[in-house]
Amino acid sequence: MGDNKGITLQCHAKINLFLHVTGKRADGYHELQSWVAFAEVADTMLVREAKQYHLVVQGTFASSLPFMQDNLITKAAHLLAARYNRKPNFIVELNKNLPIGAGLGGGSANAAAMVRAMQHFWRFEWLPSDAEWLAKKLGSDVPVCLAQRSCIVTGLGDELEAFAPMPEQHVVLVYPGVSISTKDIFDMMVPPYTQPIKDIEHMTNPENLKHLIHDTRNDLMHPAMGIEPRILQAYRSLTRQAGCMLSRMTGSGSCCFGLFADVETARHAAQAIRVAEPEWWVRATKFLPV
Numbered sequence: 001m002g003d004n005k006g007i008t009l010q011c012h013a014k015i016n017l018f019l020h021v022t023g024k025r026a027d028g029y030h031e032l033q034s035w036v037a038f039a040e041v042a043d044t045m046l047v048r049e050a051k052q053y054h055l056v057v058q059g060t061f062a063s064s065l066p067f068m069q070d071n072l073i074t075k076a077a078h079l080l081a082a083r084y085n086r087k088p089n090f091i092v093e094l095n096k097n098l099p100i101g102a103g104l105g106g107g108s109a110n111a112a113a114m115v116r117a118m119q120h121f122w123r124f125e126w127l128p129s130d131a132e133w134l135a136k137k138l139g140s141d142v143p144v145c146l147a148q149r150s151c152i153v154t155g156l157g158d159e160l161e162a163f164a165p166m167p168e169q170h171v172v173l174v175y176p177g178v179s180i181s182t183k184d185i186f187d188m189m190v191p192p193y194t195q196p197i198k199d200i201e202h203m204t205n206p207e208n209l210k211h212l213i214h215d216t217r218n219d220l221m222h223p224a225m226g227i228e229p230r231i232l233q234a235y236r237s238l239t240r241q242a243g244c245m246l247s248r249m250t251g252s253g254s255c256c257f258g259l260f261a262d263v264e265t266a267r268h269a270a271q272a273i274r275v276a277e278p279e280w281w282v283r284a285t286k287f288l289p290v
Contacts, residue, residue, distance in 0.1 A: 006048030006091075007120050009113040012038040012148060012288060013098055014105030014141060015171065015257055016250045017209075018216030020194040021186075022154075029136075030186055033196050034153045035216075036144045037166050041173065041285040043110060045073075046093040047117035053077060053088045059096035060281075061106075064179075072111035072138055079137055080118050090117070099281050101179025103251025108141035115146055131158035139182075141251070149290040152200060166287040169209065170266035172244075174237055174273055175255040175281040176230040182252040188223040209259060212246055224253035231256065237277065241269035 016034045023031040043059070055073060057065050065071055077088035092114065098106035115134075119126060131143040132155070140157025152161045197216070225232045231254045238247035238258035243265035247258040260266035263284070270284035 006046050007117050009045045009047070009116055011043040011045055011098070011106065011109035011113045011145075013041050013173065014109065014145060014251070015039055016103070016218060017212055019218045019220060019251065020196070020216070021189050021219045022196045023193045024189070029156050030189060031155060032140065032153060032157060035150075036153050037150045038148055038288045038290070039171055039173065039285045040288060041097065041283050043097050043106060044095040045110060045113045045117070047114070048091045049121060050089050050091040053090055055092045055094065057094045057096055059094070061096045061099050064100045065096055072107040073114045076111040076114040076138055077118070080115065084122060084124060086122065099175045099255065102175045102255035103249060103253045104173070104255050105141040105145050105251065108139050109145040109148075111138050111142050112145035112148070131160070132156060134158070149288070154196075165289050168286060168289070170260045170263050170284065170286045172238060172258045172260060172266050172270045172273070173255055173283045173285065174234040174257070176234040176277070177279055177281070178228050178230050178254050180224055180228050180231070180253045184227065185220050185224050185252040189219070194219055209246070218248050218250070220252045221249040224249060228254055230254070234280070237273045238269070241272060244269065
């Protein structure tokens with residue numbers, strides 16, 4: 001919503017239901033194929049016009065955010081300001097609820113929210129052809145976080161194909177308190193790469209999430225576990241819970257997710273993991289119905 005006090009945006013957690021690395025381009029970028037959905041849990045951002053740019057961060061993970069000039073919100077603001085030959089004169093107040101370096105796209109969702117806010121104030125038109133530019137400048141998750149809906153993502157993360165809204169599906173997110181470098185994980189990816197799924201329609205029928213169990217994976221999961229064993233511990237904490245239909249890592253890690261049939265089963269699983277690992281960040285949530 002927006003008014004004379006500014007615009008408030010929700011930066012929802014991104015979940016890669018599957019993530020296949022399908023190749024590497026001559027320019028060094030990897031080609032991807034992923035089904036991305038978004039969860040209710042989110043950061044919140046308030047953006048107001050001001051005399052100069054300033055970022056204020058509070059919330060659970062505020063202390064983990066890079067310094068003002070090094071984070072994706074600031075980069076997005078200055079990138080678009082340069083593009084439109086304007087000054088990024090905004091005050092940004094971020095409530096940082098999502099862990100950083102977890103594969104939940106928190107920084108990308110923040111950057112995308114900054115783009116949406118600047119669109120609101122400056123009224124510029126955003127074209128689908130701009131997605132590759134965004135992906136290269138700010139990261140492969142930013143285009144889908146700008147869409148913030150269930151999509152099949154291909155290319156560098158810049159090619160999006162929207163699908164039917166997600167059904168009511170409960171999810172438990174487990175972040176074991178460690179961050180991991182996306183670059184380090186992708187540097188470990190070597191041929192042979194995963195063949196792209198051709199018949200993707202049956203895979204992305206939201207009523208048939210069970211297809212995920214047998215036909216897809218996250219290609220980055222095992223390399224990430226090799227770097228950080230606590231990701232394996234998070235994964236196993238979910239697979240041990242009654243009613244967990246599927247567990248895997250999201251993005252390049254280190255957060256893992258588990259799919260559960262109903263809210264009570266998800267809440268019970270989340271509580272059991274919190275008791276066993278009180279230092280971990282654990283949330284029972286569900287997909288956005290988009």
